Amino acid sequence: MSATLRHIRYVLSENLVTLGAFALFTAFVLLAVLGPIVAPYDPLATDTARAMQPPSAAHWFGTDALGRDILSRIIIATRLDFGIAVAAVALSFVFGIALGLAAGFFGGWWDRIILRLADTIMAFPLFVLAMGIVAALGNSVANIVYATAIINLPFYIRVARAEANVRRNAGFVEAARLAGNGDWRILSHHIFPNILPPAMVQVSLNMGWAILNAAGLSFIGLGVRPPTPEWGIMVAEGATYIISGEWWVAFFPGMVLMLAVFCFNLLGDGLRDIIDPRRRT
Amino acid sequence: MIRVIALRLIGAIPNLIGVVVVTFLLTRALPGDPAAFFAGAAATPEAVEQIREKLGLNKTLIEQFGLYLFDLARGDFGQSLSTGQPVLTELVQRLPASLELTFFALLLATIIALPLGIMAATRPGSWIDHLCRLITTAGVSLPTFFTGLLLAYVFYFLLGIAPSPLGRLDPVFSPPRPVTGMYLIDSLLAGEGALFRACLAQLILPAITMGVFVLAPLARMTRASMLGVLSSDFIRTARASGLASSTVLYTYAFRNALLPVVTTLGMVFSFLLGSNVLVEKVFAWPGIGSYAIESLTASDYAPIQGFVLTMGVLYVLLNLSIDLIYGLIDPRVGLEA
Numbered sequence: 001m002s003a004t005l006r007h008i009r010y011v012l013s014e015n016l017v018t019l020g021a022f023a024l025f026t027a028f029v030l031l032a033v034l035g036p037i038v039a040p041y042d043p044l045a046t047d048t049a050r051a052m053q054p055p056s057a058a059h060w061f062g063t064d065a066l067g068r069d070i071l072s073r074i075i076i077a078t079r080l081d082f083g084i085a086v087a088a089v090a091l092s093f094v095f096g097i098a099l100g101l102a103a104g105f106f107g108g109w110w111d112r113i114i115l116r117l118a119d120t121i122m123a124f125p126l127f128v129l130a131m132g133i134v135a136a137l138g139n140s141v142a143n144i145v146y147a148t149a150i151i152n153l154p155f156y157i158r159v160a161r162a163e164a165n166v167r168r169n170a171g172f173v174e175a176a177r178l179a180g181n182g183d184w185r186i187l188s189h190h191i192f193p194n195i196l197p198p199a200m201v202q203v204s205l206n207m208g209w210a211i212l213n214a215a216g217l218s219f220i221g222l223g224v225r226p227p228t229p230e231w232g233i234m235v236a237e238g239a240t241y242i243i244s245g246e247w248w249v250a251f252f253p254g255m256v257l258m259l260a261v262f263c264f265n266l267l268g269d270g271l272r273d274i275i276d277p278r279r280r281t
Numbered sequence: 282m283i284r285v286i287a288l289r290l291i292g293a294i295p296n297l298i299g300v301v302v303v304t305f306l307l308t309r310a311l312p313g314d315p316a317a318f319f320a321g322a323a324a325t326p327e328a329v330e331q332i333r334e335k336l337g338l339n340k341t342l343i344e345q346f347g348l349y350l351f352d353l354a355r356g357d358f359g360q361s362l363s364t365g366q367p368v369l370t371e372l373v374q375r376l377p378a379s380l381e382l383t384f385f386a387l388l389l390a391t392i393i394a395l396p397l398g399i400m401a402a403t404r405p406g407s408w409i410d411h412l413c414r415l416i417t418t419a420g421v422s423l424p425t426f427f428t429g430l431l432l433a434y435v436f437y438f439l440l441g442i443a444p445s446p447l448g449r450l451d452p453v454f455s456p457p458r459p460v461t462g463m464y465l466i467d468s469l470l471a472g473e474g475a476l477f478r479a480c481l482a483q484l485i486l487p488a489i490t491m492g493v494f495v496l497a498p499l500a501r502m503t504r505a506s507m508l509g510v511l512s513s514d515f516i517r518t519a520r521a522s523g524l525a526s527s528t529v530l531y532t533y534a535f536r537n538a539l540l541p542v543v544t545t546l547g548m549v550f551s552f553l554l555g556s557n558v559l560v561e562k563v564f565a566w567p568g569i570g571s572y573a574i575e576s577l578t579a580s581d582y583a584p585i586q587g588f589v590l591t592m593g594v595l596y597v598l599l600n601l602s603i604d605l606i607y608g609l610i611d612p613r614v615g616l617e618a
Contacts, residue, residue, distance in 0.1 A: 116295070116299070119295070119296060119299065120296070120299030120300070120302075120303060122551075123296040123297075123299050123300050123593060123596065123597055123600075124300065124303070124551075124589070124592065124593045124596060125550070125551045125552075125553075125554035125555045125592050125593075125596050126551055126555060127554075127555025127556065127558065127559075128554060128555055128558065128588075128589055128592040128593070129303075129589070129593075131558065131573065131577075131585075131589070132304070132307050132585065132586070132588075132589035133307065135307075135577060135582070135585050136307040136308055208421075208422060212422075212424055215424055216424065216425075216426065216555075216556075216559055219424075219426045219559060219562070220558065220559065220562055220574050220577065221574070221577060221578055222577065232424075232426075235424070235426060235427055235430070236426075238430075239426075239430055239563065242430050242433065242434045242438070243433060243434070243437065243438060243445075243446065244438075245434075245438055247434050247438075250427070250430050251431070251434075254424060254427035254430065254431070255427075257424050257427065258422055258423060258424060258427060261421075261422040261423075261424070262418065262419060262422035265418050265421060265422050266418060269418065
């Protein structure tokens with residue numbers, strides 16, 4: 001264990017970018033947890049007297065068309081945006097890994113059906129499928145989570161299937177079986193721990209994508225509804241003003257969204273360097 | 282060779298069936314009343330009942346699926362409630378605009394990504410390698426709808442060098458005589474230079490927006506696969522035989538490195554078609570993506586279903602052509618198949 005910690009410290013100190021991304025990630029998590037305490041104003045309080053003010057000392061990121069403080073709205077939105085992404089990735093992790101394990105370990109019909117499922121999802125442009133799912137299931141935050149989870153499912157299925165397939169007849173699995181372990185015990189105690197590292201890399205790479213996806217859906221008017229603060233909606237609200245020069249309404253939420261996704265992508269790359277140095281690109 | 286192509290064609294059929302089944306299930310097998318979906322938010326109970334009758338929702342799921350297939354085969358995608366037009370007509374009218382944008386964006390991205398990836402791979406650790414790494418990580422982090430707005434702000438509002446970022450063509454021009462429906466090609470065919478430039482001017486910002494997003498996976502894959510190829514034995518042999526370094530790089534290494542890049546095109550198209558929707562909304566681009574969004578706002582379901590189906594089929598066909606191209610440029614694939 002201490003060797004792993006040393007390795008992590010080595011990678012972090014070697015790679016300042018990953019360290020920076022990790023710091024940024026911590027900051028985002030703090031904002032998500034402490035949001036209401038940190039936010040200087042009420043994110044929903046409107047005040048037409050101070051509508052559309054450019055950034056100033058009182059309102060660092062300016063105010064929007066209804067006079068709401070943009071900084072406060074961005075801070076409050078962190079919890080919702082991260083919540084959607086975490087819930088979606090957790091769902092696709094659990095179901096994707098389970099399905100992938102079954103496909104890779106049992107083979108045969110399991111494998112064929114589950115692979116067909118993954119292929120069918122992948123046969124759509126993923127964002128378009130998410131749009132269709134949310135439109136059909138109904139316009140709510142929970143459905144954004146489900147849609148994002150479904151479109152990420154194939155990636156986990158593939159990772160788990162490939163790893164389980166390789167290890168199905170490995171020596172340690174044979175040994176476990178000879179020692180009297182059943183299929184489920186072998187899967188959960190011997191194969192699952194082995195596929196955890198590549199799956200975790202997939203998780204951190206997926207998080208950024210999940211946030212981007214959720215924000216994109218609410219940008220086109222699906223899921224989160226106004227006046228709830230959410231980064232995608234805030235960009236959409238600011239879109240109408242940007243052509244007439246009021247850039248701050250869309251700019252700050254867009255930048256924060258970008259920063260969050262960037263942070264996750266860097267973390268994903270860093271994590272991959274720690275877990276699987278061979279795949280370093 | 283013909284056998285290979287035929288095999289690929291057959292291989293695409295399950296995916297096509299999958300797309301149709303999913304599109305069907307998205308409306309029929311879900312909680313809620315599909316008839317109310319198709320009738321729209323403002324429909325009277327009689328109208329809902331009428332639609333239930335028309336869609337055959339009182340029949341079994343299998344029968345309904347049969348009816349759905351029958352309708353699709355006749356080209357009946359339903360009617361849009363907000364415009365009153367058949368969905369298929371509008372999709373066909375708008376598809377060229379989306380395709381023009383998508384392919385132009387892909388072209389832009391490829392022109393930049395391939396040289397960038399090659400340069401990064403030939404000089405690993407240099408500034409251009411770091412630049413490539415930065416661009417690829419930043420590129421996939423960009424929310425396309427946000428980059429689009431930023432570009433519009435900078436080039437239209439601040440610098441004033443781009444035309445108003447709304448629609449395909451400045452209203453002073455009239456669109457070229459439709460041949461392919463893609464304005465760039467049509468205006469060239471008509472030989473109208475000024476019109477071509479006007480179309481290009483409208484197209485360039487949305488295309489850059491989408492291009493930046495897909496540049497990343499392309500450049501990254503080019504770099505990785507070039508690195509792999511450059512360290513292989515046949516490159517060492519070619520170098521040792523005294524071939525010019527440009528010959529080694531372009532004739533030997535690049536052609537082999539291109540194969541994995543072509544494979545990633547599938548993922549790239551998934552990104553492109555998805556972000557297409559967002560970019561079309563930002564730039565009021567009259568393609569099928571903005572059609573879907575307008576219908577979403579109006580709770581008009583038939584166009585959305587038609588849109589998802591069209592995108593799914595389009596994507597399957599694009600993947601099929603990627604497969605075919607792959608088979609053509611890599612003879613080894615044909616032998617294995």
